[in-house]
Amino acid sequence: MQSIRGEFPTPFCDPNPAILQELKSNFSGPPPASMGTGPEAYLQGSIRMTLEDLELWKTFHEIGTEMIITKPGRRMFPHCKVNLSGLIQCANYILLVDMVPEDGFRYKWNKEKWEVAGKAEPQPPCRTYLHPDSPALGSHWMKQSVSFLKLKLTNNTLDQHGHIILHSMHRYHPRFHVVQADDLFSVRWSVFQTFTFPETSFTAVTAYQNTRITKLKINHNPFAKGFRDEGTNKKRRANKNPACIEKRAKLPGVLTEDSKDSSSPGFCQSSYDGYDGEEGRLAKRKDEDAVKEEQYSPWGAERQQGVRTDSPAGADTSDIYNTEQLVPAAASYQPYRAHEYGKSPSPSSSVGSSVTGSGRSSYESRVPDIATVADHNSSKPGPSHCGPQPLPGPQDYSGVLNMTMAQAGKPGVIGHHIYSPYSTEQPLGQWSGPGPAQYPPPHPLTADYTAQAVHHGYHHGNVGEWSQYPLFSYSCWFPAQTPLTGAALQGWNGSYHVDRRIPWRKMNVPLFPNRFPLTFSTPQQQGGKQE
DNA sequence: TCACCTTACACGTTTGAATTGC
DNA sequence: AGCAATTCAAACGTGTAAGGTG
Numbered sequence: 001m002q003s004i005r006g007e008f009p010t011p012f013c014d015p016n017p018a019i020l021q022e023l024k025s026n027f028s029g030p031p032p033a034s035m036g037t038g039p040e041a042y043l044q045g046s047i048r049m050t051l052e053d054l055e056l057w058k059t060f061h062e063i064g065t066e067m068i069i070t071k072p073g074r075r076m077f078p079h080c081k082v083n084l085s086g087l088i089q090c091a092n093y094i095l096l097v098d099m100v101p102e103d104g105f106r107y108k109w110n111k112e113k114w115e116v117a118g119k120a121e122p123q124p125p126c127r128t129y130l131h132p133d134s135p136a137l138g139s140h141w142m143k144q145s146v147s148f149l150k151l152k153l154t155n156n157t158l159d160q161h162g163h164i165i166l167h168s169m170h171r172y173h174p175r176f177h178v179v180q181a182d183d184l185f186s187v188r189w190s191v192f193q194t195f196t197f198p199e200t201s202f203t204a205v206t207a208y209q210n211t212r213i214t215k216l217k218i219n220h221n222p223f224a225k226g227f228r229d230e231g232t233n234k235k236r237r238a239n240k241n242p243a244c245i246e247k248r249a250k251l252p253g254v255l256t257e258d259s260k261d262s263s264s265p266g267f268c269q270s271s272y273d274g275y276d277g278e279e280g281r282l283a284k285r286k287d288e289d290a291v292k293e294e295q296y297s298p299w300g301a302e303r304q305q306g307v308r309t310d311s312p313a314g315a316d317t318s319d320i321y322n323t324e325q326l327v328p329a330a331a332s333y334q335p336y337r338a339h340e341y342g343k344s345p346s347p348s349s350s351v352g353s354s355v356t357g358s359g360r361s362s363y364e365s366r367v368p369d370i371a372t373v374a375d376h377n378s379s380k381p382g383p384s385h386c387g388p389q390p391l392p393g394p395q396d397y398s399g400v401l402n403m404t405m406a407q408a409g410k411p412g413v414i415g416h417h418i419y420s421p422y423s424t425e426q427p428l429g430q431w432s433g434p435g436p437a438q439y440p441p442p443h444p445l446t447a448d449y450t451a452q453a454v455h456h457g458y459h460h461g462n463v464g465e466w467s468q469y470p471l472f473s474y475s476c477w478f479p480a481q482t483p484l485t486g487a488a489l490q491g492w493n494g495s496y497h498v499d500r501r502i503p504w505r506k507m508n509v510p511l512f513p514n515r516f517p518l519t520f521s522t523p524q525q526q527g528g529k530q531e
Numbered sequence: 532t533c534a535c536c537t538t539a540c541a542c543g544t545t546t547g548a549a550t551t552g553c
Numbered sequence: 554a555g556c557a558a559t560t561c562a563a564a565c566g567t568g569t570a571a572g573g574t575g
Contacts, residue, residue: 068567070536071536075566206536221566221567222544225542225544226541226542227543227567
């Protein structure tokens, strides 16, 4: 890798084909046996990420998680909260989250279940949420759970607050990126690893469709306490009289659910009486829900097959996922889609085949996504006071392979632009072709493509497919007090978002140097451009 | 007509400045 | 003067309901 590093400042834009070939021969085959054996297989630090509130996520996931998106931005609930381990105590890390479409479809809620309603809309500008603590030492990230509470979702494609832009009635899942970097600029050549959790997939909606989700949210989200039946909200309670239900019955898809719940005496009373503080009982209630799910679940039986066959009874699902570092989500997503494919406008049996846990999807999921390989021997500012930095393990190179291979076959990818919502520079990096519309033309949606996307398939054979799933967006928002190098500020356009308490600013971050125009200076070139 | 979106609203939670006590 | 604990009001987060839009 040293040779690649030596090609700085554009080490990854024009990789040496010989190196590529070598990497390919070394890493493109089936994963080494050690890769699947556990976190120790990852020399880079055996980074492990576990999802907090897993049971809660599962409860939502089993019903079909929905996340409200609004113009001003809406928080997620449950919100993303993870635990990290295996980080180097005294090395700096940056944590990011982005949202990845689960597939190429738009959905609609019809008769108690989600149905494919057509092709997905063109992707909105992709955003990455940077954890406000970034960068911070590994010890900081590991000493307590890392919450992405403030992450907000919006459907406003012109959003200028840095919220993650999603389309309503589309399915997404968050991806967590751990980047060893001392600052945002260092991200460019830093090792990163990506984690996803099947349980966190959700459908973005502007209004809840599944009333069971609504109830779950109300009963778990402290901000929604006012809507709990045992609350003091006279208005709400007044609305939940039979007359009210009768009135609501005129609304499609409402009465049916309510009626089901009201089958237990008085939905007008509380279906969750005494919920408060019953986290300990969640699992029990979940079991009950799971039983009911056979009847009510919008995902149907296939989903359960997927999730639960992946998660043997009694096993810690979270741990299973995370021992692989990049949590394989495909098997869990797919059943749900397979369920829908029966009615899908573009069904394909190939999807189903990938569901069955082919070695390929599993392998791809395990491959850590790595932008570049950190050169810990370089002059890159680092925690030298903490002693020598461990060199990335061989798995890291496979990550490099992911990227370099993708690029090697797609010379056009190099000319990517950095997205900025403040500019008209709309030919975003992830959009391969010129398009007359604000957003690039829809991607040709094929079942095969969908499957690959779920597997983080950066090996796509054409630019369009590959670019459909940018690993990161091209602009990041971060607290104004985040330490930056002068070089990093070159991409900052000076816009701020003041969030009452925390000033934020936006900066374009070339997290994938081989996918961006190299407008950033090298460390050697860094001038004194300071804020 | 329908599906979806937007907005105002009421209520509970969170936050941080102001106040109080030591 | 300095610090910690408490109070309180404003801002924020939430789902609901009604109306709007295409």
